[in-house]
Amino acid sequence: MGKLVADGLIVKEDGPYGTKLYRLTEVGAKTRDILFDLSLFGGLFPPDGEIVEPGNRRLFAVTFSTAVQRVVTDDLEFNAALIIDGEPFALTVGGGNSELLYQPAEKPDVIFETTYNAMMALGDGEMDQSEFMQNHSRIEVKTPGKDAEFATLMSDVVALLSR
Secondary structure, eight states: OHHHHHTTSEEEEEOGGGOEEEEEOHHHHTTHHHHHHHHHHHTTSOOSSOOOOOSOTHHHHHHHHHHHHHHOOTTOOEEEEEEETTEEEEEEEETTEEEEESSOOSSOSEEEEEOHHHHHHHHTTSSOHHHHHHHSEEEEESSTTHHHHHHHHHHHHHHHHTO
């Protein structure tokens, strides 16, 4: 990480509870699409050996954040709390942009809980959306109507990842 900080691709910041958070700089953000496309391309090939899930759910944020930014539209505007295996993420969507941070969401319109394995199965096409929503996730609506916007965004993300 030290080299990435020194090269100006990421910034290290103090997070809640004494944690360290890393955020892409403006220059670093230019790598998101390249890395995302490489990730999608790599997914076309079978893995070499045993698949090991990451020990850190923050890795999910990089791929998911880029997918959201690619499909977000100007008409969507909400704040969502995503809880993946108990780890909190704050998703802010508005004005055709999105931001996903590894932190609890303040005043979310929607709270969405699931597991990493279920998200991966959905993204890999091993589970359909109705199975995922009925049996592998929980949604709590704080602002009526925002659940529909969240569902639209999630459907578009799944479509992008399923190509």
